[in-house]
Amino acid sequence: xxxxxxxxxxGTTNPLKKSPLLGATLAMAxxxxxxxxxxxCQGCTALTKNLLTAHFNEVIPVSxxxxxxxxxxxxxxxxEEAVNNILKNKTPDLIAILSTTLxxxxxxxxxxxxxxxxxxxxxxxxxxxINSADFIGDAxxxxxxxxxxxxxxxxxxxxxxxKKINILTNFSMTCGDxxxxxxxxxDFDLDHTILPDISSLSGSCNDYPGLIKSSITLNxxxxxxxxxxxxxxxxxxxxxxxxxxxxxxxxxxxxxSITGVKxxxxxxxxxxxxxxxxxxxxxxxxxNILIDSMLDCHFYLTNKxxxxxxxxxxxxxxxxxxVEEMGTKLEAAVTTNNxxxxxxxxxxxxxxxxxxxxxxxxxxxxxxxSNYYGLLVSKKKNIPIYFAGFPxxxxxxxxxxxxxxxxxxxxxxxDIANIFLDIEEEExxxxxx
Amino acid sequence: xxxxxxxxxxxxxxxxxKAKEAKERIKGCSKxxxxxxxxxxxxxxxxxxxxxxxxxxxxxxxxxLCCSHSYFTRGTRTTYKEPLYNYGFSTDLAETDIIFGAEKxxxxxxxxxxxxxxxxxxxxxxTCVSAMIGEDIDRICKEAKDRLNIPVxxxxxxxxxxxxxxxxxxxxxxxxxxxxxxGKPHNTTKRDICLIGEYNIAGEIWNxxxxxxxxxxxxxxxxxxxxTFDELTYGHYAKCSVVICSQALLSLARKLKEQFNIPxxxxxxxSMKEIKKTLLNIADxxxxxxxxxxxxxxxxxxxVETYKKIVPYAEKLKDKKVFIYSGGVKSxxxxxxxxxxxxEVIGTSTRKSTDEDIEHLKAYFEGKQKILMEQGDxxxxxxxxxxxxxxxxxxxxxxxxxxxxxxxxxxxxNQERLHAYSGYKGIIRLAKDIxxxxxxxxxxxxxxxx
Numbered sequence: 001x002x003x004x005x006x007x008x009x010x011g012t013t014n015p016l017k018k019s020p021l022l023g024a025t026l027a028m029a030x031x032x033x034x035x036x037x038x039x040x041c042q043g044c045t046a047l048t049k050n051l052l053t054a055h056f057n058e059v060i061p062v063s064x065x066x067x068x069x070x071x072x073x074x075x076x077x078x079x080e081e082a083v084n085n086i087l088k089n090k091t092p093d094l095i096a097i098l099s100t101t102l103x104x105x106x107x108x109x110x111x112x113x114x115x116x117x118x119x120x121x122x123x124x125x126x127x128x129x130i131n132s133a134d135f136i137g138d139a140x141x142x143x144x145x146x147x148x149x150x151x152x153x154x155x156x157x158x159x160x161x162x163k164k165i166n167i168l169t170n171f172s173m174t175c176g177d178x179x180x181x182x183x184x185x186x187d188f189d190l191d192h193t194i195l196p197d198i199s200s201l202s203g204s205c206n207d208y209p210g211l212i213k214s215s216i217t218l219n220x221x222x223x224x225x226x227x228x229x230x231x232x233x234x235x236x237x238x239x240x241x242x243x244x245x246x247x248x249x250x251x252x253x254x255x256x257s258i259t260g261v262k263x264x265x266x267x268x269x270x271x272x273x274x275x276x277x278x279x280x281x282x283x284x285x286x287x288n289i290l291i292d293s294m295l296d297c298h299f300y301l302t303n304k305x306x307x308x309x310x311x312x313x314x315x316x317x318x319x320x321x322x323v324e325e326m327g328t329k330l331e332a333a334v335t336t337n338n339x340x341x342x343x344x345x346x347x348x349x350x351x352x353x354x355x356x357x358x359x360x361x362x363x364x365x366x367x368x369x370s371n372y373y374g375l376l377v378s379k380k381k382n383i384p385i386y387f388a389g390f391p392x393x394x395x396x397x398x399x400x401x402x403x404x405x406x407x408x409x410x411x412x413x414x415d416i417a418n419i420f421l422d423i424e425e426e427e428x429x430x431x432x433x
Numbered sequence: 434x435x436x437x438x439x440x441x442x443x444x445x446x447x448x449x450x451k452a453k454e455a456k457e458r459i460k461g462c463s464k465x466x467x468x469x470x471x472x473x474x475x476x477x478x479x480x481x482x483x484x485x486x487x488x489x490x491x492x493x494x495x496x497x498l499c500c501s502h503s504y505f506t507r508g509t510r511t512t513y514k515e516p517l518y519n520y521g522f523s524t525d526l527a528e529t530d531i532i533f534g535a536e537k538x539x540x541x542x543x544x545x546x547x548x549x550x551x552x553x554x555x556x557x558x559x560t561c562v563s564a565m566i567g568e569d570i571d572r573i574c575k576e577a578k579d580r581l582n583i584p585v586x587x588x589x590x591x592x593x594x595x596x597x598x599x600x601x602x603x604x605x606x607x608x609x610x611x612x613x614x615x616g617k618p619h620n621t622t623k624r625d626i627c628l629i630g631e632y633n634i635a636g637e638i639w640n641x642x643x644x645x646x647x648x649x650x651x652x653x654x655x656x657x658x659x660x661t662f663d664e665l666t667y668g669h670y671a672k673c674s675v676v677i678c679s680q681a682l683l684s685l686a687r688k689l690k691e692q693f694n695i696p697x698x699x700x701x702x703x704s705m706k707e708i709k710k711t712l713l714n715i716a717d718x719x720x721x722x723x724x725x726x727x728x729x730x731x732x733x734x735x736x737v738e739t740y741k742k743i744v745p746y747a748e749k750l751k752d753k754k755v756f757i758y759s760g761g762v763k764s765x766x767x768x769x770x771x772x773x774x775x776x777e778v779i780g781t782s783t784r785k786s787t788d789e790d791i792e793h794l795k796a797y798f799e800g801k802q803k804i805l806m807e808q809g810d811x812x813x814x815x816x817x818x819x820x821x822x823x824x825x826x827x828x829x830x831x832x833x834x835x836x837x838x839x840x841x842x843x844x845x846x847n848q849e850r851l852h853a854y855s856g857y858k859g860i861i862r863l864a865k866d867i868x869x870x871x872x873x874x875x876x877x878x879x880x881x882x883x
Contacts, residue, residue: 009545010538010541010542010545011492011522011523011525011538011539011541012500012521012522012523013520013521014504014521015497015504015523015525016501017501018497018498018501018502019496019501021498037468041474041593042473042474042592043473043474043475043476043477043499043592043597044474044498044502044592046472046473046597047498047499048498050502050506057834059811063468063469064467064468066465066466066467066468066469066470067593068464068593068594069591069593071593078467081466081467081468082468083468084468085467085468085469086469100498101498101526101561101562102561102565102592105562105565105566106565133496134496134498134525135496135527135528138497210812373505375505376505376519376520393506
């Protein structure tokens with residue numbers, strides 16, 4: 001457990017972190033019938049959409065206010081014009097204005113502008129504003145911030161306490177994770193609101209969305225305050241859980257991850273308590289299979305050096321399992337924001353930095369885990385890479401992989417162990433030849 | 434720093450511009466519409482043009498997003514061993530930089546990149562934020578250039594200044610101002626040309642180069658696909674420049690003509706008809722009679738070969754109905770190409786097309802019922818395909834998911850395309866890709882009852 005170091009240098013070389021704008025966009029892509037409107041120049045939207053589309057193999061509808069040179073210097077009513085243009089053929093339940101670094105640098109009075117718009121256009125849907133400029137961290141931070149703004153602006157005062165529970169999911173959770181999670185919750189017959197639920201990005205081939213499609217509606221957000229409790233998955237989402245507790249008196253349970261034996265056990269125990277039901281037999285079987293798999297795989301993993309460059313919540317989830325439960329060593333970790341969880345990560349060598357810093361730290365690593373951009377490091381160092389995180393543009397279906405629960409952990413473990421198996425096979429083949 | 438170059442907005446040789454009324458023309462290139470705009474910004478456009486120069490480093494003076502969302506994504510290919518465009522260098526502007534300025538930071542970054550990566554030259558891009566806070570990148574680049582003794586070139590390309598297309602022009606402008614005209618080739622020949630506006634996406638240029646080689650035409654300077662810095666510096670020694678499928682870099686060609694007296698032609702290497710025409714135009718421009726004959730011989734031979742090679746695919750392609758959603762030169766050159774392959778083109782789009790492009794199409798389609806679609810979205814395209822019983826969609830990557838939603842076979846012909854469709858080799862490749870699409874059993878299952 002080391003102290004989180006921040007690399008001090010001028011600028012970045014091969015940045016690892018992505019913009020809060022991307023995180024906030026992804027978060028809002030988990031709320032049904034939302035109109036996502038980026039406030040800034042059109043390039044921010046195009047570049048962000050490119051990454052999302054490449055990762056999910058799916059179109060995510062996002063619009064832009066397309067600030068031009070004159071609007072940039074003089075200011076203007078681009079938001080009004082954009083909203084007006086879009087509402088001509090769409091009827092969203094919610095409008096989310098996500099600001100870019102450009103407009104935040106200029107210091108626009110966006111709140112004031114929104115007030116005018118509300119009166120002038122007589123909107124019959126709420127409109128929220130999320131500051132997603134690059135100054136406030138990375139995509140994981142932007143994701144959590146968007147959900148916090150959503151809850152703070154939309155949720156109603158508590159009117160009653162229902163049997164429902166809130167589940168907060170973090171930036172690094174995949175569509176596969178969400179689908180697995182929903183399956184588990186349904187098996188406990190737990191009435192739930194998953195915030196946000198991005199699983200619809202896993203694909204649908206027969207409708208052409210003009211707005212976001214998700215299982216979570218605006219009414220679900222309004223009544224978050226009535227829920228019995230919140231389960232918060234991932235440190236980045238704690239702020240939202242705390243908000244729900246402070247303002248609406250909804251207690252929360254916190255799990256930094258639901259990957260690996262310890263955390264999945266805790267998660268199932270929690271669900272048993274909340275539902276008053278025992279877990280189904282299939283989960284006992286799944287746990288047995290996971291334990292057996294761990295025994296099968298440990299021959300290939302114990303004391304192996306691995307390095308990871310990824311967002312903090314996923315970094316913790318994967319490294320805790322690999323190091324504390326499988327006995328590998330985490331040689332170096334590079335992450336994207338100064339999350340509180342960073343200090344819990346099982347290595348002395350952890351930085352907030354870019355992929356150049358990551359490259360410099362690799363001395364004995366036999367495997368790296370990172371997103372698509374880690375490919376360059378892998379090629380340069382000639383070390384195999386396992387892709388996880390966001391974005392993954394050079395693999396199909398990775399957004400459907402799951403890393404959570406007994407089953408997700410098992411699949412992840414086999415993926416990793418097979419890489420080491422390949423290395424050993426190759427070495428012994430060379431000997432034979 | 435923020436100054437839109439009026440001339441670039443108002444390219445006199447641009448036929449979109451020529452066709453406008455004088456009053457409209459003053460407004461220049463069209464501005465993005467809030468809520469409707471899509472596509473990249475000027476910064477993105479400038480990068481697309483300059484990134485292929487493989488031995489140069491590209492530093493983005495802006496906040497994190499500009500670089501981190503755009504590096505290591507371009508489809509350009511190079512023969513250069515370790516292309517520096519795989520690296521994303523950024524000053525990653527923070528709030529304190531906005532308040533105190535970041536010129537020192539930029540200078541340090543330039544020094545760092547020079548020391549660690551030894552680039553042949555460095556391009557420095559301004560972005561919305563750095564332009565707005567008034568960072569003087571021209572001065573810093575000059576300072577760095579004097580100290581480091583390598584070219585350090587400012588590219589004034591803040592995103593808000595225009596669309597991607599305008600950024601292409603700004604990049605051309607930077608090349609003209611700082612690069613072209615600064616070098617000298619070892620020797621010159623009377624068949625030296627320069628290619629403008631071909632970025633070697635998916636290796637397209639490699640399908641064309643063998644033709645030039647065989648004809649003894651020397652491509653002195655490639656702007657900028659599969660290029661390195663030095664060949665750009667002496668581009669002005671070419672005897673003729675060829676603008677490929679590009680409205681954006683027309684300004685560059687025109688200025689080369691004005692400053693260095695290099696005539697230019699516009700051409701395309703999609704379809705046998707266009708390849709032949711473009712090559713012949715080059716011969717005419719070079720006033721080279723023997724070359725003309727060689728071209729006729731070569732294209733004749735290649736056409737016979739090509740038709741022979743597409744035979745295995747021909748049966749499945751014959752009379753299938755295809756809709757093309759692409760702009761500019763591609764809107765018509767792909768019509769020729771597909772008809773050469775035996776498909777029936779039911780229509781094409783005319784977005785980004787010039788009047789000249791549209792005239793091409795109208796003349797070609799004369800007397801037939803064809804669709805000329807202006808700007809459309811995915812839903813409109815699908816409606817149209819359904820109405821006309823289309824079998825295939827040819828469009829850019831953005832419409833890949835349109836085709837998937839409608840469960841139509843699809844081939845990508847834009848930036849993210851997987852394969853090169855230029856040259857004769859490209860024609861065969863396209864035939865194969867379309868054949869594969871029609872052979873897939875997936876569509877039947879996907880559409881079938883459940």
